[in-house]
Amino acid sequence: MAQPVVLPAGYTARPLDPARDLPDVLDLLTGCERALHGERATEADSGEIAAVLARPGFDPAADTLLVHGPDGRLAAWAWTDRRCECRVHPAHRGRRIGTALLGWMETRAAEQGVDKLVQVVADLDAAGLAMLRTYGYRPKGASWLxxxxxxxxxxxxxxxxxxxxxxxxxxxxxxxxxxxxxxxxxxxxxxxxxxxxxxxxxxxxxxxxxxxxxxxxxxxxxxxxxxxxxxxxxxxxxxxxxxxxxxxxxxxxxxxxxxxxxxxxxxxxxxxxxxxxxxxxxxxxxxxxxxxxxxxxxxxxxxxxxxxxxx
The missing domain is CATH 3.40.630.30 (Gcn5-related N-acetyltransferase (GNAT))
Structure with missing residues (x-):
């Protein structure tokens, strides 16, 4: 099993519960997009997350992680399955939560026998791109809206x-x-x-x-x-x-x-x-x-x- 993530004091981590957590994840995704672009690049809906959960062999109990802040609100979420994604709410950045989740994603991917991980990051997210480059990620293409x-x-x-x-x-x-x-x-x-x-x-x-x-x-x-x-x-x-x-x-x-x-x-x-x-x-x-x-x-x-x- 992947090692527990080391988080700042007051933060807790647990897997996604599809029966109750989807609205909070949608709010998190919308907050991240609006902070970056001033608006949501493409409006979040439950189908976006349902598509992740439908990946063959995907196990939310092992392949997702939610981080809640001291106030109990969702601060970050991550998932991994060859492709991976990590989103940290703007109000909780600068506390190495993203770095901790990156380590968790790579450890979990190694457990699954995955040899390569792919992430997609907005070019406006300079901090996110710099962090991934520091940890060995290299550009392989681009996507455009x-x-x-x-x-x-x-x-x-x-x-x-x-x-x-x-x-x-x-x-x-x-x-x-x-x-x-x-x-x-x-x-x-x-x-x-x-x-x-x-x-x-x-x-x-x-x-x-x-x-x-x-x-x-x-x-x-x-x-x-x-x-x-x-x-x-x-x-x-x-x-x-x-x-x-x-x-x-x-x-x-x-x-x-x-x-x-x-x-x-x-x-x-x-x-x-x-x-x-x-x-x-x-x-x-x-x-x-x-x-x-x-x-x-x-x-x-x-x-x-x-x-x-x-x-």
């Missing part, structure tokens, strides 16, 4: 030949399985592992904030086969729409399908009364140029860091 205003979108271009676009059909298992296939196949080259259908649902169409009406599918006219998807999430209280996944079958790329799906998603967001649409992309996908060409701009940048752990 992009946005586009919806008040002056260009006209919707014609659909590529032989392709029509329709919304995702909620409750239709065929659409869910087809979307899973397209997304996982599209990102197979740069993701560390393929998600099972059950885990993927927790990340995407099973989330409470999933919005089928803003999630267009590209299908072939001949056999109604799904060859492209743009899956969107709602962000309650935010003026932004959010595209969670954009993917196109390999055999149908370079035909303008991705651009066409994006335009449909943007228009659906505007019809819903939203003022902007956002999405994240990773340097490993090579998709940044596509988003810039459709008029999106970078709002935030994050650094992807990796550390090789000792055997």
């Amino acid at each position: 992009l946005e586009i205003p919806l008040d002056a979108l260009p006209d919707l271009p014609p659909a590529p030949a032989g392709i029509r676009v329709r919304p995702f059909r909620p409750g239709d298992p065929d659409d869910a399985h087809a979307a899973h296939r397209v997304v996982e196949d599209a990102f197979a080259d740069w993701k560390a592992r393929r998600m099972s259908f059950e885990e993927w649902v927790q990340h995407a169409v099973g989330r409470e904030t999933f919005t089928p009406a803003r999630s267009p599918l590209a299908v072939t006219g001949a056999d109604d086969r799904v060859v492209g998807v743009a899956l969107s999430l709602d962000q309650p209280g935010s003026p932004d729409g959010y595209v969670e996944s954009l993917a196109v079958d390999r055999d149908h790329r370079r035909r303008g399908i991705a651009r066409h799906l994006l335009h449909h998603a943007f228009l659906a967001c505007r019809e819903a009364g939203l003022s902007r649409c956002t999405l994240w992309t990773h340097s490993g996908t090579g998709a940044l140029d596509l988003y810039l060409k459709v008029g999106m701009t970078v709002r935030y940048t994050s650094v992807v860091l990796e550390k090789t752990l000792p055997a």
Whole structure:
């Protein structure tokens, strides 16, 4: 078992209890984002944490840790499972809580036989980046949050030949399985592992904030086969729409399908009364140029860091 973390006087640590701790973790994530950016980069929802808990073999009792301050309020949380994350509330920084949790994450990862850990940190978080570099993490890529205003979108271009676009059909298992296939196949080259259908649902169409009406599918006219998807999430209280996944079958790329799906998603967001649409992309996908060409701009940048752990 991982060694207990050494914390400042008055602080306590215990694993996450999914039945009671999710609201406090969501508040912590929102506080961290607003302190860094002045707003939440993408609105927190329970699906974000549910996706972590759905990782195969993930055990909240062993793979998560919550730190509470002397006042009993949540001060930090961390989880580890090849990827890892540590968030410390701004009011509790400067007390080496993050350093203690980093040691816990690496010890736990070593117990699991993990040889590399990956973390994603906002480029504005100079202190966090400096700490990770000090402890041997090195940049391996970047991710970007992009946005586009919806008040002056260009006209919707014609659909590529032989392709029509329709919304995702909620409750239709065929659409869910087809979307899973397209997304996982599209990102197979740069993701560390393929998600099972059950885990993927927790990340995407099973989330409470999933919005089928803003999630267009590209299908072939001949056999109604799904060859492209743009899956969107709602962000309650935010003026932004959010595209969670954009993917196109390999055999149908370079035909303008991705651009066409994006335009449909943007228009659906505007019809819903939203003022902007956002999405994240990773340097490993090579998709940044596509988003810039459709008029999106970078709002935030994050650094992807990796550390090789000792055997």
